[in-house]
Amino acid sequence: MDRRNFVLKTGVAVLGLTAAPGLVSGKTAENAAAHGHFELPKLGFAYNALEPHLDAQTMEIHYSKHHAGYVTNLNNALHGHPLANLGLTDLLRNLTPDAANAALRNNAGGHFNHSLFWKILAPGGATRPTGTVADAINAQFGSYDEFANQFGTAATKVFGSGWVWLSVDAENKLFISTTPNQDNPLMAKIAEKPGRPVLGLDVWEHAYYLKFQNRRKEYIDAFMGLINWDSVAVNMGNR
Numbered sequence: 001m002d003r004r005n006f007v008l009k010t011g012v013a014v015l016g017l018t019a020a021p022g023l024v025s026g027k028t029a030e031n032a033a034a035h036g037h038f039e040l041p042k043l044g045f046a047y048n049a050l051e052p053h054l055d056a057q058t059m060e061i062h063y064s065k066h067h068a069g070y071v072t073n074l075n076n077a078l079h080g081h082p083l084a085n086l087g088l089t090d091l092l093r094n095l096t097p098d099a100a101n102a103a104l105r106n107n108a109g110g111h112f113n114h115s116l117f118w119k120i121l122a123p124g125g126a127t128r129p130t131g132t133v134a135d136a137i138n139a140q141f142g143s144y145d146e147f148a149n150q151f152g153t154a155a156t157k158v159f160g161s162g163w164v165w166l167s168v169d170a171e172n173k174l175f176i177s178t179t180p181n182q183d184n185p186l187m188a189k190i191a192e193k194p195g196r197p198v199l200g201l202d203v204w205e206h207a208y209y210l211k212f213q214n215r216r217k218e219y220i221d222a223f224m225g226l227i228n229w230d231s232v233a234v235n236m237g238n239r
Contacts, residue, residue: 038088040071041115049123053222055211063118066206070110070182077103088112092186105190109182113163116200116235125228133233140174147176148224151201154178155220161204167195168236174198198235199227 043063048056078084083091083104092112095105129137129144141147147166154176155164162180169175177185177193188194201223208219 038071038074038111040068041118043118044122050121050226053226054121054208058206058208058210061210062202062207063114067110067114070107070114073103074107074111077107089186092184093188095187096189105187106182109184109187112186113182113184113200113202116197117202119231119235120199120228121223121226122228122231123226125230126233127225127227127229129229129232131233133229133236136174136236151176152217152220152224155201155203156217158203164201164203165195165197166199166232167193167197169193169195196235199232 046056047059047063050059081104083094086094088108088111091104091108095101095108097105128134134144137144137147141150151164151166155178158164158178158180160180162178163182163184164176164178165185166174166176167185175193175195177191177195179185179187179191183190184200185191185193185195185197201220203216203220208216212219212222
């Protein structure tokens, strides 16, 4: 089986600090219904809306199969669990690296991470940071170009599957970090450096392999041109 068909088939088979303001709403993530019945949030744009940078087939599989699978498996893992009545961000903050929490860790992380990712990719916002977001980036990294360089370099260095993040720390300063699999900086008892994610890039192969194959750097460059900085501003609490 070639790599393209492998990604297609595995995509179809998958079932298996406070939150950024405006990231998700209602039952879809922040406020779980009883027994952890989370729902897949609406994507908010057409699968082909990001072409030619990200292709429609990848977007459809990524959203309707991968993300949907995380939501299904999260709800299943919460049945009878002591953390079942927590909202998503509280659940993430309280997770420990114990093997018994693996299903919750993977699927709660996958749900949160992708919910943020779709907001970051939503078309129509500012294509470069402005105002207080630009000021914060300049203060921490010296310039937008230097931030983009450090963020892209971190993304290329993720070994295997994972994410790269721009987050706010306890002192309200921005930092770049990476996490494996579906971990994220909200997992205060797991992440190497905890924080509040405001921007995240999925570097799992299923996010880009159909279009870019092994050329992750091209995918990263495409993502940097698609970032909705208005959404990042909301996540930082600046709008």
